[in-house]
Amino acid sequence: MKTISVLGSTGSIGTQTLEVAEHLGNVKIAGLSTNRNIKLLEEQIRRFKPEIAAVADEKAALDLKVSVADTNTKVVSGVDGLCQVSTHKKAGSVVTSIVGIAGLIPTNAAIDEGKDILLANKETLVTAGDIIMKKAEEKGASIIPVDSEHSAIFQCMQGGGAVDRIILTASGGSFFGRKKHELENVTVDEALAHPNWSMGKKITIDSATLMNKGLEVIEAHHLFGIDYDNIEVVIHRESIIHSMVEFTDGSILAQLGYPDMRLPIHYAICYPERVSSIVERMDFKKLSKLSFAQPDVDTFRLLSLAVWAGVHGGTMPTVLNAANEAAVELFLEGKIKFLEIAEIVEKHLQKHKKIINPSLSEIIDLDRQIKEEILR
Amino acid sequence: MKTISVLGSTGSIGTQTLEVAEHLGNVKIAGLSTNRNIKLLEEQIRRFKPEIAAVADEKAALDLKVSVADTNTKVVSGVDGLCQVSTHKKAGSVVTSIVGIAGLIPTNAAIDEGKDILLANKETLVTAGDIIMKKAEEKGASIIPVDSEHSAIFQCMQGGGAVDRIILTASGGSFFGRKKHELENVTVDEALAHPNWSMGKKITIDSATLMNKGLEVIEAHHLFGIDYDNIEVVIHRESIIHSMVEFTDGSILAQLGYPDMRLPIHYAICYPERVSSIVERMDFKKLSKLSFAQPDVDTFRLLSLAVWAGVHGGTMPTVLNAANEAAVELFLEGKIKFLEIAEIVEKHLQKHKKIINPSLSEIIDLDRQIKEEILR
Numbered sequence: 001m002k003t004i005s006v007l008g009s010t011g012s013i014g015t016q017t018l019e020v021a022e023h024l025g026n027v028k029i030a031g032l033s034t035n036r037n038i039k040l041l042e043e044q045i046r047r048f049k050p051e052i053a054a055v056a057d058e059k060a061a062l063d064l065k066v067s068v069a070d071t072n073t074k075v076v077s078g079v080d081g082l083c084q085v086s087t088h089k090k091a092g093s094v095v096t097s098i099v100g101i102a103g104l105i106p107t108n109a110a111i112d113e114g115k116d117i118l119l120a121n122k123e124t125l126v127t128a129g130d131i132i133m134k135k136a137e138e139k140g141a142s143i144i145p146v147d148s149e150h151s152a153i154f155q156c157m158q159g160g161g162a163v164d165r166i167i168l169t170a171s172g173g174s175f176f177g178r179k180k181h182e183l184e185n186v187t188v189d190e191a192l193a194h195p196n197w198s199m200g201k202k203i204t205i206d207s208a209t210l211m212n213k214g215l216e217v218i219e220a221h222h223l224f225g226i227d228y229d230n231i232e233v234v235i236h237r238e239s240i241i242h243s244m245v246e247f248t249d250g251s252i253l254a255q256l257g258y259p260d261m262r263l264p265i266h267y268a269i270c271y272p273e274r275v276s277s278i279v280e281r282m283d284f285k286k287l288s289k290l291s292f293a294q295p296d297v298d299t300f301r302l303l304s305l306a307v308w309a310g311v312h313g314g315t316m317p318t319v320l321n322a323a324n325e326a327a328v329e330l331f332l333e334g335k336i337k338f339l340e341i342a343e344i345v346e347k348h349l350q351k352h353k354k355i356i357n358p359s360l361s362e363i364i365d366l367d368r369q370i371k372e373e374i375l376r
Numbered sequence: 377m378k379t380i381s382v383l384g385s386t387g388s389i390g391t392q393t394l395e396v397a398e399h400l401g402n403v404k405i406a407g408l409s410t411n412r413n414i415k416l417l418e419e420q421i422r423r424f425k426p427e428i429a430a431v432a433d434e435k436a437a438l439d440l441k442v443s444v445a446d447t448n449t450k451v452v453s454g455v456d457g458l459c460q461v462s463t464h465k466k467a468g469s470v471v472t473s474i475v476g477i478a479g480l481i482p483t484n485a486a487i488d489e490g491k492d493i494l495l496a497n498k499e500t501l502v503t504a505g506d507i508i509m510k511k512a513e514e515k516g517a518s519i520i521p522v523d524s525e526h527s528a529i530f531q532c533m534q535g536g537g538a539v540d541r542i543i544l545t546a547s548g549g550s551f552f553g554r555k556k557h558e559l560e561n562v563t564v565d566e567a568l569a570h571p572n573w574s575m576g577k578k579i580t581i582d583s584a585t586l587m588n589k590g591l592e593v594i595e596a597h598h599l600f601g602i603d604y605d606n607i608e609v610v611i612h613r614e615s616i617i618h619s620m621v622e623f624t625d626g627s628i629l630a631q632l633g634y635p636d637m638r639l640p641i642h643y644a645i646c647y648p649e650r651v652s653s654i655v656e657r658m659d660f661k662k663l664s665k666l667s668f669a670q671p672d673v674d675t676f677r678l679l680s681l682a683v684w685a686g687v688h689g690g691t692m693p694t695v696l697n698a699a700n701e702a703a704v705e706l707f708l709e710g711k712i713k714f715l716e717i718a719e720i721v722e723k724h725l726q727k728h729k730k731i732i733n734p735s736l737s738e739i740i741d742l743d744r745q746i747k748e749e750i751l752r
Contacts, residue, residue: 155627159534161650167660234660244632249642249653251531252632256620266625274537277625284543284610290666 002269004118005031005050005091007082007106008098010040012200013120013146013261017095020266023278027269033098033106038064045073054081054086076137079105083100086110095146095265096121099202100325101367104128106327108360114139118268119223120146122215127318127363129222143223144268147218150223151264152255157224158272159253165246166226168216169236170295171224173207176235180299186338187333196239196259196294205328209341210295214306218317221310228311233303235293240282256282305349306347314354315366322367323348326374344374379643380494381407381426381467383458383482384474386416388576389522389637392397393471394420396642399654403645409474409482414440428464432478446638455481460484471522471644472497476701477743480504484736490515492642495599496522498591502740505598519599520644525592526599527629527640528618533600534648535629541622542602545612546671547572549583552611556675562714564707572615576710579703585717586671588669590682594693604687605687609679611669616627616658632658644728677718681725690730691742698743699724702750707738714750720750 004021009032009101010122021027033054034041038061045053045068052074055061061077070076076084080171093116096107097108103121110117111132119125136143146153149168157163158281174193175183191208192201199207206212210233217231239259242264244254257263258280260333297304302324309320327344330336336344348370380397384390385408397403400487409430410417414437421429421444428450431437437453445449455478462470462482462690467493472483479497486493488510495501500508514520525544533539550569551559559642568577582588586609593607618640620630633639634656641651647741673680678700686698703720706712710718724746731738 034720035506155535155629158536159531160648161534165657232660241630247650249639249646249650249656250657251639251643251650252658253531254617254630254632255627256628256630263625263627267627269626274623274625274627279626281626282622282628284608284668285670288666289548289610289668292660292663292665294661 001026001367002029002092003028003030003090004093004269005029005085005088006095006097007033007086007103007121008035008096009044010034011097011099012255013097013265014095015040016262016315017265017269020262020278020282021270024266024269024275026300028090030088030091033082033085035102036060038067038128042067045071049073051090051327052076052085054085056082063165083109085175087113087115091115093118095268096124097146099200099298100363101127104360104364105228107186108132108135111139111141112137114141116142116144118144118146118265121141122147123321125219125222126204126215126321127367129317130313130357131360133222145223146264146268146270147216147219148259148261148264149243150219151267153220153224153245154247155255155267156243156253162248163224163245164233166224167218167232167234167244167246167252168220168240169239169243169304170210170213170233171207172293173210173212173296174204174239175208175238179183179298180339183299183338188334191331191338193205195237201332205331205341207322209302211299211302211306211324211337211341214303215321217307218310230308233295235295237291237293237306239292240287249338258282300346305342305345309349312354314356315358315363316349316352316354316361317356318366319352319370320345322370323374326371329375348374377402377404378468379404379406379466379578380469380471380645381405381461382471382473383409383419383462383497384472384481386410387475388414388686389473390471390617391416391642392638393473393641393645394424396638396645396654397424400642400645400651402465402663405465406467409458409461412436414442414443418443421447426447427466428461430461443671455639458482459485463489463491467491469494471641472500473522475576477503477740479697479738484508484511487512487515487517490517492518492520494522494641496529498523498595499697500611501595501598502591502697503743504736505594505693506689507736508735509598520647521599522640522644523592523595524637524640525619526595527643529596529621529663529717530621531602531627532621532630535622536664539600539602539621540606542596542607542748543614543620543628544587544589544596544607544609544624545619546586546609547583547615548611548669549586549588549612550580551584552613554675556715557716559675564710567707567714570724571613577708578701578704578752581707581717582700585678586676587678588658589671589699590679591697603738604683609671613667613669614664616666627720634658661725674723675736678721681718683690685725688730690732691734691739692725692728692730694734694739694742695724695728695746696721699750702747704752724750
């Protein structure tokens, strides 16, 4: 029997995590959290009977407290509440499916308590990879990736062996093959039409700009300790090969499966064991080809900008991520054009004076500052 | 420093094994053997300075004895000589790159001495899989596959986890896509024109008939303890994915690389470590697609016949293999047509009275008997 807390349990990854946990049958839920979706959280509380549930929004937390007063679940709120969920003594591991920099503090708190992290929050490693990986090692906390690409790499590396290169596959998103002039007037709906994956809006836009892949490169660098020079991005439209690892002997291992986040979630929860899952089996009678192409980094500049920020390190990835998050918000609100996302990110990277070894609070302050500047 | 003996050192796998050993630099050669290519064996003796060298052909052995009289290598002959090479006390492991049933006795002898087997001889497991795998377990001898497909599966399984399915990839050989009436008058040269792999003649014909894949299914069954129902053959024309493993959670791992036998040889020699190799690195800028198709088992009947023989077990795979070997010999000599290979094999399977648990000598006698019957 494993007991987990799920940060961001009302989001896409969070709900799928609970679905997987329910299927497995031997997974208990210690804690849940939401930003403000208390309707769904209430349903989850009644179904999974967690010890504790956190609502980031203080006002919504008060409402939830009333509505679940008849249950045994303790309702807490704010960042402190999230940390209570992530560090709950009954939770052996924490699924960090919370979106945004909000995941950083509760993830860090969980690692402080030596809990294993089933990592689905990109910002944790993108903005604070150096701090987090070092602390995880010190505290003996495992970081098990939930992202499909990093899960693929992690699975390929389980047999051991020195790694020479990581090949991160990318679907190419909604606008693969288009040139810059064809992207000038694309709409939000067009950008949200991802060919393979059904995901949240922010990540779908990041997929269309290739920023998502850039963030994954930075994550992979921290997670697997691989130099940026040895991380390659390859476009793979079918999203069947979720990523690959080349070992020092030149042999490549790849992990394959239909695009279904429940598999990497299931793998992370069951790790290091493999247990029967609910995902659909690959039908080779229906699989005729897997295609590959090179990313067009002139058109989709955010991929290069992300790698640039990763290589320069310090607070650069924080600026990259914050500027992107704010710019994507503006794009989704119809306030800027698609290509302006990259322009905004680049402008902020250019003018930023890097802090080499930022603290967590410096990272969080900088994130807020950049976003305020862009969104005001 | 590892010390190996190489059975069949003058063949395709044997010479590549020595090339890999030389590159590695820390591999000593205890023994070598050839059927009758004493010219090349002499060169190898002078270069690798083995303790012992065996020539299967007694007459050729006498000639070699004279020509390498100035070296410290002991020359031996016949089956007994092959066993002296495979069991040489300095050899920690034995590469069984000898072709045909001739590999069975020296491989068995090596396992008796607890030596690890780097298995490149198909007949060992096809004809005597039950005996050999049981004995290897008893003696604590590892069987490490050298065949590219089985090496791929072996690599994918290194991370552990229960296996649900093995997906053996097949290039489809020289005649992929053709129907039966288009195969009636194909020539030996056409059959020998393999799209990806440069191999010996026998195996290239087996690749064209899909018998090679059938033999590999039987090998995989024994090597990995997987039911025939859970071994699937998929045509993959590019020979880049060398095989795949599906785990119980539905996740698939695949091993990729250019078609180059030096990689699985290198892997087997270095196992369980991964060490820098001489193989060409995959260039994803040049890889545009990987394609898949279903094998046409109506046209290429030897694949079904092989699986049938495997499922029925006992001496059936020995009959399959012996009849095929003889029939391929007749085809290569221009004495029968391409489609007659399958007809001959089927006829002999049909009339054979199966021995359920044959001994090694029964297997070897039966092999000789079937071949004599076909070749006389």
